[in-house]
Amino acid sequence: METTWAPRLREAGLRVxxxxxxxxxxxxxxxxxxxxxxxxxxxxxxxxxxxxxxxxVLKALVAVxxxxxxxxAGAPALYEVRVGDNxxxxxxxxxxxxxxxxxxxxxxxxxxxxxxxGFVVDxxxxxxxxxCRECRARTPxxxxxxxxxxxxxxxxx
Amino acid sequence: METTWAPRLREAGLRVxxxxxxxxxxxxxxxxxxxxxxxxxxxxxxxxxxxxxxxxVLKALVAVxxxxxxxxAGAPALYEVRVGDNxxxxxxxxxxxxxxxxxxxxxxxxxxxxxxxGFVVDxxxxxxxxxCRECRARTPxxxxxxxxxxxxxxxxx
DNA sequence: CGCTTGATTTGACTCGGTCAAGACAAGCGG
DNA sequence: CCGCTTGTCTTGACCGAGTCAAATCAAGCG
Numbered sequence: 001m002e003t004t005w006a007p008r009l010r011e012a013g014l015r016v017x018x019x020x021x022x023x024x025x026x027x028x029x030x031x032x033x034x035x036x037x038x039x040x041x042x043x044x045x046x047x048x049x050x051x052x053x054x055x056x057v058l059k060a061l062v063a064v065x066x067x068x069x070x071x072x073a074g075a076p077a078l079y080e081v082r083v084g085d086n087x088x089x090x091x092x093x094x095x096x097x098x099x100x101x102x103x104x105x106x107x108x109x110x111x112x113x114x115x116x117x118g119f120v121v122d123x124x125x126x127x128x129x130x131x132c133r134e135c136r137a138r139t140p141x142x143x144x145x146x147x148x149x150x151x152x153x154x155x156x157x
Numbered sequence: 158m159e160t161t162w163a164p165r166l167r168e169a170g171l172r173v174x175x176x177x178x179x180x181x182x183x184x185x186x187x188x189x190x191x192x193x194x195x196x197x198x199x200x201x202x203x204x205x206x207x208x209x210x211x212x213x214v215l216k217a218l219v220a221v222x223x224x225x226x227x228x229x230a231g232a233p234a235l236y237e238v239r240v241g242d243n244x245x246x247x248x249x250x251x252x253x254x255x256x257x258x259x260x261x262x263x264x265x266x267x268x269x270x271x272x273x274x275g276f277v278v279d280x281x282x283x284x285x286x287x288x289c290r291e292c293r294a295r296t297p298x299x300x301x302x303x304x305x306x307x308x309x310x311x312x313x314x
Numbered sequence: 315c316g317c318t319t320g321a322t323t324t325g326a327c328t329c330g331g332t333c334a335a336g337a338c339a340a341g342c343g344g
Numbered sequence: 345c346c347g348c349t350t351g352t353c354t355t356g357a358c359c360g361a362g363t364c365a366a367a368t369c370a371a372g373c374g
Contacts, residue, residue: 015371017321035361053322055362060321073228073282076361090276099274117256118290119247125230127282133275172340172351192330210353212331217352233330315374322369331359338353344346 012064022046023057027067027081032089032098034076072098072127088126094135101128169221179203180214184224184238189246189255191233229255229284245283251292258285 005024006016014020019042026041027033033041039054058079061067070078072091078098090099103126162181163173171177176199183198184190190198196211215236218224227235229248235255247256260283 015320017371019322048323050323052324052363056322059363069230071228071230073226073234077230090274090278092276099276101273116258116285116287117247119249119256119285119287120293121247121285121287123286125284125286127284128273128276128278129280129282130273130276130278136277174340174352176353205354207354209332209355213353216332318371318373320369320371323367325366326364328363329361333358334356336354338351340349340351342347342349344348 008066012066014060014064018046019049019053020057020061022049023054023061024066024081027079031080031082031100032070032078034078036076038079070098072096088128090128090130090132092132092135093129094131097132097134099132165223169223171217171221175203176206176210177214177218179206180211180218181223181238184236188237188239188257189227189235191235193233195236227255229253245285247285247287247289249289249292250286251288254289254291256289 005021009016009020009024022042022045023038025045026038030037030041035051035054035058038058039049039051042049042054058067058069062069062079065083066081068080068083070080070089072078072089075091075096082100085102087100087102090101091097162178166173166177166181179199179202180195182202183195187194187198192208192211192215195215196206196208199206199211215224215226219226219236222240224236224238225240227237227246229235229246232248232253239257242259244257244259247258248254
């Protein structure tokens with residue numbers, strides 16, 4: 001990938017610094033990484049970067065819209081540079097793996113709730129929970145039990 | 158409301174204790190309360206209950222399916238006793254208020270992702286983000302700014 | 315080159331929640 | 345009704361993820 005991030009940063013009104021380039025490259029290589037992973041990866045390009053610097057960079061990137069923060073229940077926050085399009089996420093209950101999924105429907109009925117209780121809705125966030133291919137293959141006998149864990153609210157699909 | 162919780166607990170294989178009844182009553186009165194609120198409310202019925210006891214009770218209730226845990230991004234977890242039906246949530250970006258919203262669609266297209274990347278999906282979790290009636294009325298001038306905050310990923314509705 | 319201002323470093327700190335050991339009581343058999 | 349067993353509650357220490365603040369540093373301007 002190796003996009004030239006510098007102009008993107010400048011367009012957004014941010015200065016171009018080594019920590020920011022290192023984090024952006026790390027994000028491009030690891031589409032759904034948590035802060036801790038990004039520290040490790042970013043250190044390949046910038047060995048002295050501190051965890052707090054990464055938090056600061058990520059906060060700045062999210063604030064200007066260059067990155068997006070995703071917070072699956074029960075896991076540390078993940079970050080991604082794929083922004084501007086409308087996509088959702090598949091999350092594996094077992095290993096936490098995340099995959100992107102496009103919303104192929106223009107006007108999804110379920111996403112325009114009939115009774116909004118006076119709310120003005122500006123975004124619908126969808127998370128699909130399940131088991132990834134690897135975890136299904138690795139622990140077929142546990143599948144039923146794992147699925148039972150969050151099945152209580154009623155499955156949708 | 159004052160449902161008789163005792164048989165529900167016993168059916169689920171749990172003992173009937175004062176802390177559990179207090180927390181269940183608190184949950185019935187406060188449909189989307191966080192753990193801290195539940196401690197406060199439960200203490201009206203059981204003044205000596207400890208926060209950790211509430212956490213323990215909630216964990217037990219969620220494990221047997223008598224309660225559901227909801228974790229909106231950037232806020233402490235909420236609990237509700239409305240289980241078994243399939244409903245989603247409206248969350249106010251400004252004050253964190255939560256409202257239930259039924260999914261009135263039987264088979265929602267967006268909830269059956271075309272490409273599941275090898276995942277077996279068992280649940281689709283939907284969170285609608287926006288502003289509640291009160292916050293819209295209270296801070297009309299801030300509305301645009303607040304909405305800008307998470308608008309970056311592309312609004313759905 | 316040097317200034318200004320935003321960015322980074324360092325370290326302490328907060329919050330939400332978990333873990334573990336012992337005291338306690340629900341619900342069983344007698 | 346009594347006492348036992350086992351699950352539950354209490355108490356207190358602990359943890360991870362993330363934030364805050366002061367001081368240092370450097371990007372980008374003139």
